[in-house]
Amino acid sequence: MNYPEIVRIKEIVEENPYVKSIFIPFSKTIEPGQFIMVLIPGVDEIPMSVSRIKDGEISFTFKRVGDATGKLFEMEIGDVIGVRGPLGNGFELRGERILFVGGGTGIAPLLPAAEKAKHLGKENIIVIGAKTKDELFFVGEMKKLGKLIISTDDGSEGEKGLAADIAERVIDEEKPDMVVTCGPELMMKRLLDICVERGIDFQASVERYMKCALGLCGQCCIGEGLRVCKEGPVFDKDTLIKCSDFGVFTRDASGRRVYFG
Amino acid sequence: MVNIGTRISELKLRNPTILASGILGETSGSMKRVASCGAGAIVTKSIGMKPREGYPNPTAVEIECGILNSMGLPNPGIEEFKKEIDEIDEIDIPVIGSIFGKDEKEFAFLAKKMEEYGLDAIELNLSCPHARGYGLEIGSSPDIVREVVREVKKKVSIPVFPKLSANAGDIVDIGKAAEEGGADGVVAINSLRAMKIDIHLKKPILYNRVGGYSGKGIKPVAVRCVYELSRELDIPVIGVGGVETWEDAVEYILAGACAVQIGAAVYYRGLSVFAEICEGMKRWMEENGFESIEDFRGVALK
Ligand SMILES: Cc1cc2nc3c(=O)[nH]c(=O)nc-3n(C[C@H](O)[C@H](O)[C@H](O)COP(=O)(O)OP(=O)(O)OC[C@H]3O[C@@H](n4cnc5c(N)ncnc54)[C@H](O)[C@@H]3O)c2cc1C
Ligand SMILES: Cc1cc2nc3c(=O)[nH]c(=O)nc-3n(C[C@H](O)[C@H](O)[C@H](O)COP(=O)(O)O)c2cc1C
Ligand code: FES
Numbered sequence: 191m192n193y194p195e196i197v198r199i200k201e202i203v204e205e206n207p208y209v210k211s212i213f214i215p216f217s218k219t220i221e222p223g224q225f226i227m228v229l230i231p232g233v234d235e236i237p238m239s240v241s242r243i244k245d246g247e248i249s250f251t252f253k254r255v256g257d258a259t260g261k262l263f264e265m266e267i268g269d270v271i272g273v274r275g276p277l278g279n280g281f282e283l284r285g286e287r288i289l290f291v292g293g294g295t296g297i298a299p300l301l302p303a304a305e306k307a308k309h310l311g312k313e314n315i316i317v318i319g320a321k322t323k324d325e326l327f328f329v330g331e332m333k334k335l336g337k338l339i340i341s342t343d344d345g346s347e348g349e350k351g352l353a354a355d356i357a358e359r360v361i362d363e364e365k366p367d368m369v370v371t372c373g374p375e376l377m378m379k380r381l382l383d384i385c386v387e388r389g390i391d392f393q394a395s396v397e398r399y400m401k402c403a404l405g406l407c408g409q410c411c412i413g414e415g416l417r418v419c420k421e422g423p424v425f426d427k428d429t430l431i432k433c434s435d436f437g438v439f440t441r442d443a444s445g446r447r448v449y450f451g
Numbered sequence: 452m453v454n455i456g457t458r459i460s461e462l463k464l465r466n467p468t469i470l471a472s473g474i475l476g477e478t479s480g481s482m483k484r485v486a487s488c489g490a491g492a493i494v495t496k497s498i499g500m501k502p503r504e505g506y507p508n509p510t511a512v513e514i515e516c517g518i519l520n521s522m523g524l525p526n527p528g529i530e531e532f533k534k535e536i537d538e539i540d541e542i543d544i545p546v547i548g549s550i551f552g553k554d555e556k557e558f559a560f561l562a563k564k565m566e567e568y569g570l571d572a573i574e575l576n577l578s579c580p581h582a583r584g585y586g587l588e589i590g591s592s593p594d595i596v597r598e599v600v601r602e603v604k605k606k607v608s609i610p611v612f613p614k615l616s617a618n619a620g621d622i623v624d625i626g627k628a629a630e631e632g633g634a635d636g637v638v639a640i641n642s643l644r645a646m647k648i649d650i651h652l653k654k655p656i657l658y659n660r661v662g663g664y665s666g667k668g669i670k671p672v673a674v675r676c677v678y679e680l681s682r683e684l685d686i687p688v689i690g691v692g693g694v695e696t697w698e699d700a701v702e703y704i705l706a707g708a709c710a711v712q713i714g715a716a717v718y719y720r721g722l723s724v725f726a727e728i729c730e731g732m733k734r735w736m737e738e739n740g741f742e743s744i745e746d747f748r749g750v751a752l753k
Contacts, residue, residue, distance in 0.1 A: 192513035192718075196651035227508075231652050235508035270652070274512075402511035404718045407522060408475035408496065415475060415484030435480075443504035445477045445496070445527040447534065 192404055194229045194272030199265060200247060205327035209295070210263060211241060211251040214273060220248060221280030222302035223395055223424040227403045229272025234258035237400045237419070239299035239372070240276070251298040251327070277403055278423045283307045284391050285367025290316045290336075291357045291381060293373025294325070299395055300372055301328050304335040315339070315364050319353025319373070322346045337364075354380040367391060376450050379437025382430050392427035396436070399443055409445065412436060453736040455729055457491070457709050457744045459687045460610040460635035462545050462572055464491035464710060467700065467732075467744060468725045471691055471714035472497050472549040472574060472614070473522065479538035482546065489726035492545040494712065495532075497576040498561065499551050499585075502528040506581075506659045514647050517666025517693070518715045521581040521659035524551060529564050536568040545571040547612070551585045555595075555602035566607045573609060575599060577625075578616035578641030580663040587644070591619035593628035600632030610635035612689065617669075617676050618644045626680045636687035638712065639676045643669050666715035667693045674706050681707020682752050695719055697731025707749040 201213035220226075220240050228250065229235040236258045238250035254263040265271070281303045288307050292300040297318050304314050314336025320326045323346035332338050340348025341356045349356050354377040361369065361384060368391035371378050378394040385392035398410040398418040405420035412418060413433030416425070430436050439447040457467040469492040475481040477496040485493055505525025512519055526532070529550075539546065548565030550573060552558040562573045577596055579586025589595055596613060603611050613629040615622055617640045626637050642663025649656045673692025680688045690708035694700055695716040703711045716724045741747045 194509070194512065194649070194656065196649065229509060231654065232658075233507070234658070235510075272509075272649075272652075401505070401508060401522065401525070402520065404511055404513065404518065406474050406518065406715070406718050407511065407520075408477045408481045409525070411475070411478045411481045413480050415478065415481030417475075417481075441478075444502040444525050446502055446531050447527075 192274060194227070194235070194274050196270055196272050199267050199269050199271065202265070202267060203249070205251060206324055208325060209251060209253050209327045211249040212262065212265070213247055213249045214271070215246060216248040216273065217246055218276060220276040222306050223280035223299055224276040224278050225423060226250065226273050226275030226277060227400070228262070229274070230258050230261050231270065231272070233261045235272070237403065239395065241298040241301055243302050251295070253295045274403065278419060279421070281370055281393055281395070281424050283310060283312060283368070283370070287313045287315065287364065287366045289357065289360060289364060289366035289369045290314065291353060291369060291371040291373070291377070292318045293353045293377045294320060296371070296373030296395070297328055300370065301331055303370055304332065308335050315360060315366060317341065317353055317357045317360055319356070353377055357381060358384055361388065361390065368393070375437055375440065382427060382437070385427055386431060393424050394430060395423045396425055397423065399441055409441070453733050453741065454743050455732055455736070459612070459689060459709050462492070462610055464545060466491040466729045467704065467710040468728050469689065469710055469712045470494055471712035472576065474714045474717055477526065477535070479535040482535070482539050483542060485722065486542045486544050488722040489729060490544065491710065492547060493542070494547045494549050494574050496526055497524055497549040497551045497579065498526045498529050498532050499524060500529060500557055500561065502526070502531065509657055512647065512656055513718070516668030517664055518718060519645055519647050519657065519662045519664050520642065521657045521662035523659060524579060524582045524585060529561055533568055536570065547572040547574050549574040549576055549614070551576040551579060551582070553584050553589070555599045558599050559602040559606045562603045562611065563606045566609050571609060573603065573607060573611045574638060575603065575611065575613040576641070578614050580616065580618060580642055580644040581659055581661055586641070587616050587618055590616055590625065593624050596625055597628040597632040600629050600634045604633040612636045612638050614638035614641055616641045617672050622676045623679050623683045626684050630684050630686050634686055636689060637680060637684065638689040638691060639680055640669070640673045640692050643672065665692065666719070667695060669693050670699060674702060677703055677708050678706040678752065681749055694728070695724070697728045697735060700728050700732055701735055704744060704748050705751040707752055709744065709748060
């Protein structure tokens with residue numbers, strides 16, 4: 191039944207001043223890249239990627255951006271939320287050397303993905319980017335999973351610049367078999383173009399406004415009717431090249447086009 | 452050779468499976484995808500005068516025997532929707548524009564726009580069970596329904612199909628009013644007004660509290676409506692509600708429907724549901740010696 195299971199928050203971790211992780215009991219199998227719908231009673235129900243997968247427990251990691259995430263930010267251990275999932279398809283880690291590129295809250299789903307890759311014996315290179323030092327998270331955990339390169343827009347930590355620029359250089363230096371990314375769509379679009387040009391395998395986790403998360407309402411569609419909640423949120427290179435709206439526009443809650451940049 | 456083509460007024464369909472309104476009908480890409488999956492026609496998302504965000508989530512959940520939704524008629528508005536229609540030239544099946552307005556003037560305006568955009572027919576949403584001032588609130592009164600249909604018919608020359616609710620008194624009275632107003636067919640039914648209370652939260656699960664129930668659970672109600680409307684009206688009836696398999700589609704046609712619409716089954720069966728229903732129906736027709744939909748349509752009424 192695709193219906194919210196009501197659970198109590200088990201643990202809360204403050205990742206940085208703006209980002210928290212909430213741990214909840216979760217007994218089903220979930221793969222990195224898959225997501226859940228988090229119900230904040232009386233406020234909203236929003237999509238969240240799984241950011242840690244443990245035995246009988248998962249976390250999701252979020253930034254306070256509006257009503258729903260604001261309310262989540264104030265919640266305490268023992269508070270009640272609803273969870274629907276696992277939803278969508280997770281990452282497929284192919285090849286031996288994988289470059290993970292995460293921007294902003296897009297870093298969240300890459301932690302369990304890099305963990306799984308390490309477990310599978312892959313060689314990880316990880317680029318995580320944020321606007322500024324304070325907004326970085328998962329640095330310690332990522333360090334343990336592979337070669338970590340940090341970028342900040344203002345240079346307050348790691349390399350100064352956009353994650354996409356730094357990733358481009360890393361791609362040429364490290365020659366990964368595959369790039370796995372989540373973050374701002376323009377960043378992912380640039381990485382897609384780079385991987386197409388260089389013939390490198392590629393997957394990205396795409397965000398669209400979601401309502402039903404049942405594959406019915408069509409709110410989350412990209413390209414030729416691909417439902418991010420159902421066929422996504424993770425898409426391959428070949429699929430994304432054909433989506434003429436990827437990296438061009440998203441849609442607001444009414445379905446109107448909102449152009450990037 | 453069996454032929455599963457059907458006619459609804461002047462619309463010719465390659466088969467009797469139609470995508471129901473509000474399901475994947477909001478973007479040009481999703482409409483193209485459904486067309487390529489074998490549907491006989493497509494109904495767009497219900498479109499209004501202005502952009503509407505709809506209600507906050509949860510807007511839809513799966514419950515026993517169906518889906519409960521209270522989207523709240525989110526839509527980009529009729530002006531912006533042109534962008535989607537401009538991109539669907541390659542679709543070679545009829546596309547029916549669904550519209551909702553607060554009065555006959557808005558309906559007539561929206562219908563004219565849809566006709567100008569090049570759509571093949573109009574569906575009037577007189578039945579959405581969860582949007583204040585729209586849908587069911589308008590569609591409960593035979594007088595208003597007659598008036599809305601009449602005004603729309605004055606403005607457009609493409610077929611007009613009001614979509615009715617089973618929540619509004621006697622559906623036959625509403626159907627007759629629609630026919631008097633000049634409707635070219637009726638669509639029955641929209642989702643049924645319903646509620647799910649979560650026993651852990653001790654509150655209704657949907658943000659809007661009340662929603663509309665679709666899927667298998669409403670099929671017997673919808674089949675009864677289609678049966679009664681087919682018996683009492685002279686215009687075509689399109690059946691909607693819980694159509695998931697070819698058996699369901701056959702049942703509706705036996706009750707008098709000339710086509711069926713499919714919504715919730717896209718969740719239960721995936722997008723192959725259209726082609727699967729057509730295949731099953733063809734086999735059944737062969738086994739029963741029916742050559743066309745008309746051969747068995749309404750047989751249960753006799
Ligand atoms: C598959 C998927 C996975 C996601 N994973 C994460 C994650 O791990 N961490 C994280 O911080 N964020 C994640 N997001 C984004 C997150 O869902 C939004 O930031 C959140 O919904 C904002 O809600 P709000 O009420 O706080 O903000 P609002 O003020 O309502 O909105 C702020 C912005 O958030 C977006 N948003 C609002 N509601 C939705 C919705 N129902 N669906 C999609 N986007 C919405 C809108 O684009 C809006 O511009 C994910 C989104 C998707 C689609
Ligand atoms: C998510 C969802 C959104 C819907 N949106 C609309 C809509 O915008 N306009 C409309 O006339 N009906 C809408 N409906 C109702 C369907 O078109 C259909 O009448 C109803 O779901 C019954 O059919 P089904 O059992 O095959 O789903 C919606 C239904 C669902 C599940
Ligand atoms: S959110 Fe409704 S189809 Fe994806």
